[in-house]
Amino acid sequence: MNKKQVILDMDPGIDDALALVAALNRLNVLGVSTVAGNATQEQTFQNAHRILQFTRHSTVPVVSGADRPLFYPLLTAEDIHGFSGMGAYNWKAPDVSPGDELAWNWMARRLTALSHPCHLIATGPLTNIAMLLWSHPEVQSQLTSISCMAGALPGTKMDKTFEFNVYVDPHAADVVFRYGHDVHLIGINAAHSALLPLSELERFKKYGRVGHMLFDLLGFYAEHARGEGGDPSAMPLDDAMVVAATDAPEMFQWEEMPLTVVREGPLRGTVVVAPYESKRAPVKIATTVDVSQFFEWLWASLDE
Ligand code: RIB
Numbered sequence: 001m002n003k004k005q006v007i008l009d010m011d012p013g014i015d016d017a018l019a020l021v022a023a024l025n026r027l028n029v030l031g032v033s034t035v036a037g038n039a040t041q042e043q044t045f046q047n048a049h050r051i052l053q054f055t056r057h058s059t060v061p062v063v064s065g066a067d068r069p070l071f072y073p074l075l076t077a078e079d080i081h082g083f084s085g086m087g088a089y090n091w092k093a094p095d096v097s098p099g100d101e102l103a104w105n106w107m108a109r110r111l112t113a114l115s116h117p118c119h120l121i122a123t124g125p126l127t128n129i130a131m132l133l134w135s136h137p138e139v140q141s142q143l144t145s146i147s148c149m150a151g152a153l154p155g156t157k158m159d160k161t162f163e164f165n166v167y168v169d170p171h172a173a174d175v176v177f178r179y180g181h182d183v184h185l186i187g188i189n190a191a192h193s194a195l196l197p198l199s200e201l202e203r204f205k206k207y208g209r210v211g212h213m214l215f216d217l218l219g220f221y222a223e224h225a226r227g228e229g230g231d232p233s234a235m236p237l238d239d240a241m242v243v244a245a246t247d248a249p250e251m252f253q254w255e256e257m258p259l260t261v262v263r264e265g266p267l268r269g270t271v272v273v274a275p276y277e278s279k280r281a282p283v284k285i286a287t288t289v290d291v292s293q294f295f296e297w298l299w300a301s302l303d304e
């Protein structure tokens with residue numbers, strides 16, 4: 001079966017690294033753009049490049065995007081991902097210099113050149129995606145879907161109101177949510193319904209040198225993100241679920257509703273149903289995931 005064509009926008013970040021490996025095996029990755037989030041823009045760019053080089057996909061282009069949110073100062077997550085964004089992993093790969101072209105301009109140029117539309121996956125703050133849709137609105141016809149790891153979403157088990165990507169850049173998230181039907185959201189509510197038991201970490205070692213690299217990265221993540229999903233003996237794999245939602249959306253149940261984001265004040269980053277008068281088109285929200293199908297997909301996605 002032909003693999004779906006996709007562009008990835010990420011803030012690697014350890015769970016982004018797992019999502020990237022899964023995407024490289026399951027999808028046709030046309031390029032990776034990076035954004036500041038889990039770590040600084042410089043670090044996320046180097047990390048994306050290192051993962052592609054390590055997995056022998058160094059021909060996949062990596063482009064550098066926003067080094068901060070649209071309006072707020074940058075917040076990073078070194079408490080979870082380590083200062084470099086890759087835990088304590090010691091990459092051998094040298095640093096590379098990003099080109100001059102900004103991620104959203106590269107995405108627009110790449111999308112326009114395509115003979116048919118492709119999917120966009122975003123696993124970090126949505127700054128680059130907002131800039132793409134704002135500065136190149138014409139590309140929407142070249143996008144089959146924009147799937148995002150974003151938000152603690154209405155219509156799902158609202159046991160949380162905070163999600164990092166939307167909190168870091170709520171203005172960008174609100175811009176993207178205006179684009180309605182093309183937007184598919186995996187919120188932490190769905191993502192945290194499929195936590196990986198820490199006892200399963202060893203299984204990554206069955207997948208060769210890439211599996212061992214993931215084992216090392218996720219070992220750091222397990223120590224720092226365990227309990228994020230409410231169970232101290234398990235950890236969320238948030239970003240991998242967005243790749244699964246693009247590759248196999250039938251694993252999910254979806255609801256449609258118009259959304260907006262609280263952008264200022266103590267409720268910053270809270271995602272709410274947009275008022276009727278906003279006339280916003282609905283976005284698709286994953287309300288449930290078939291957990292056993294997801295993990296079956298995840299392990300299969302590590303087979304090269
Ligand atoms: O809230 C989880 C999201 O924030 C994930 O994408 C994680 O990598 C961080 O970017």
Ligand code: CA
Nearest residue numbers: 013016123124
């Ligand atoms: Ca991420």
